[in-house]
Amino acid sequence: MLRQPAKCLDREFRALGATRIAKNSDGVSYRFPDGGTFVVRPGLTPGKGMKMLEAVQRRYGMPRERSKSNPLRSAVSREGHPEINAERLVMSHHATGRLHLMRQQARLDPIEVSDALRFPERILFSPIHESWLWVRGRVIIAAAATEDGMTLVRTILWATEDLWEQNPRPKETP
Incomplete structure (x- = not known):
């Protein structure tokens, strides 16, 4: 049962690729990559929220519980x-840290990063992160072209749920 149906639907819709397009007294409107729209009205009951969530999951993907660690769950072809x-590659501080960690965890070779950018198996777009993803083998590279022609690698991710389970991020200490 959904305790806060609007908040839960917001999180689930965005995880399935939706973007918020309007928020007003009629509710919050979401648009999915295929153009489908859904409106979450104020005062939504948990029961109606569950029905809406089930309908959206049937249309756009598997339930979130089964895809939490799937890094491509919201990625779309575009x-x-x-x-x-x-x-002409430059890496963000975050991407450099991820490369270092992934090298320690599973001997990720920097060539795998380069190959993903040069010879991707797929190039997808993540609406949640508003980022392009170059996918090849074990890795996903979130990258962007800068105004001066450089390629900025924002982050590096494992490409499968199994790799995430085998190589989790360390817990952050407060």
């Missing part, structure tokens, strides 16, 4: 990915 230059 035209217009930026042209990047794998020869």
Whole structure:
């Protein structure tokens, strides 16, 4: 049962690729990558919220409980990915940290990062993170082209749930 149905639906809809398009007295409107829209009205009861969630999950993907660690759960195919230059690469502080950790955990070779950018198996878009994803083998590279022609690697992710389970991120200490 949903305790806070609007909050739960917001989280689940965005995890399935929706973006919020309007918030007003009629409720919050969400648009999915295929153009489908849903409106979460004020005062939504938990029962009606569950029915709405089930309908959306049937249409757009498996239930969140089964896909929590799937890094591509919200990624969609989309035209217009930026042209990047794998020869002119700069990594964010976060991406550098991820590369270091992934090298320690599973001997990730920097060539795997380069190959994912040069020879991707797929290029997808993540509406949740508003980022393009280059996917190849064990990795997903979130990257963007900068104005000066550089390729900025924002982060590096494991490409499968199994790899995440085998190589979890360390717990942060307060």
